[in-house]
Amino acid sequence: MYSYSDFDEDFVRSRVAQFTAQVERRLDGSLTEEEFRPLRLMNGLYLQLHAYMLRIAIPYGTLSPRQMRQLALIADTWDKGYGHFTTRQNIQFNWPVLTDVPAILGALADVEMHAIQTSGNCVRNVTADHFAGAAADEIEDPRPYAELLRQWSTDHPEFQFLPRKFKIAITGAPNDRAVTRAHDIGLRMHKNAKGEPGFEVMIGGGLGRTPMVGRTVRDFLPLGDLLPYVEAVLSVYNTLGRRDNKYKARIKITVHETGLDEMRTMIETRFAEVRPLFAGNDQALLHDIRAAFAPPAFRNAPIDAYHAFYKADPAFRAWADTNLAQHRNDQYAIVTVSIKAHGETPGDATSNQMRVLADLAETFGHSDLRISHEQNVILPHVHKSDLPAVHAALVQAGLGTANVGLLSDIIACPGMDYCALATARSIPIAQEIALRFKELDLEHEVGPMKIKISGCINACGHHHVGHIGILGLDRAGVENYQITLGGDGTETAAIGEKMGPGFAYDQVVPAIERLVNTYLGLRHEASETFLMAVRRVGLDPFKTALYGSEGTQDAA
Amino acid sequence: MSRLFVPKVVTANRLREGDVVYQTADNRWTPFHHEAELLGDEAHAQLRLLHAAAQKLIIVGAYLADAKAGPNGPEPTHFREEFRTRGPSNYNHGKQADFAN
């Protein structure tokens, strides 16, 4: 695991000291709110609907047990005993009081964490495949590159005041689990004809008000060119990006308005200028960083006990079937711990659950933990013989839900239960869908299904790339929910299509039920997933299910 | 012809705690919506907002929110403001817990 250098350590400590003084000056009146607001946002502190909210970066989703325990301590000491994992591999605390925030930042610095650049028009937390370093399909662990990008972008003097926020996602595998095509820059590793690894660079992806799938600006970027190339992209965007209109300021609009070819030419020209300036320091640094991401010392031991248990225990079998993924070492499995127990808040873990996860990672998981953009926690390296013990401990802690990738594994943003920007709630919609399908006992029958819910057009809940997307809106003072179908966040990325008029709050669950029943009625066989079926038959049967045969009836 | 003015209350978040408060007629900040001063006149509402916004060491982000008269005092008219009087719907946190009973 990567450890802070002295430079990182000094930087983070000095920011904590600065912010401590800024809070004092705000409280004694020497700073106005207008002056203080950008300062607190630079440190991840938002003022939300009912309280302040502190957003803490979890770089490329990787946490050590010690860090997880510290988050639990923060939750218990200064918050309400839980934390919320977000789609950007951050954790948010929903109830800190302003005067405690300096102490929280100090506690984070003690474990090499911070909340810097989790807000503002800068390069945000670099996100990565949550199975990085473990997945069977991976070419190379992308996290050393993510760490390189993190160091380069942290407090980068040229890129602190970009036209708008900037999000980078990276994966080392052909199967895209990091939604790279929905990011300002998406990086996907693959091999060229000579078998050398490099990155496909995609730019201009993003959800929100104007959803767009990222477009490939460079098919193959040699690994050693990563930093100068990303710098070239940022630098072209920093010059061209629109500062006159917030809604047109993201790089997706720049690409759209400038044209991909023109952008490519400008980026390559800039790259040619910048490349020689990187005289190899970045590669020396990368070399050191890589050592910190060396694979763990995998155990070599029999796995018969796992197979025997799998045959004997149906609850374990159901969990293993949904929550395990193939590890690159045959004796190992990747465990996705569902933070989506039916009826609970997606992505919320209690301090006790955090401590259980930290203990499990230490005892059985080579001390490695990940947070996925799907708001679950991953134990990336568990020897199969340990899986029964891990499962039993998870069940005890309320973390044994066997639903990963299924209907109740819902992404939901905080919505109007917390977020000041929200136009409607999203959490209770997720809770009710999960409970209803548990009652129907249908989700295993339905199979792979991604439902994603956002509480406003900003799309933090990724609803555009949900197989079923739900967007909460305010229609004349009433919560109203728009449904989209056919979205996809993987390497075959697609933006879901709007079905028609929105649904009232209490009509959403029945609407989802009609969609699911329609799918079950028309699929050829169980192996045809919901998304495959939608792609085969189109939207019409689903529109009929939602609105009746006229297809025009206003369901709201 | 002037539009009919929708009555308002002045609301904000407390600077230190971040919780939702309302301005009362006797210039207190109360956590209870029904104790807020209901402002039926537009010019008066603007004055009261200015008065609130000047209290920079107590509150943040004062604004006028639509409200209506109710049996126990002003009530919110929009669901967002209704949620602000209570707290989140997924946990018993916020005002609904702090001021239970």
Ligand code: SF4
């Ligand atoms: S999608 Fe909207 S409501 Fe949800 S967290 Fe983002 S800004 Fe808030």
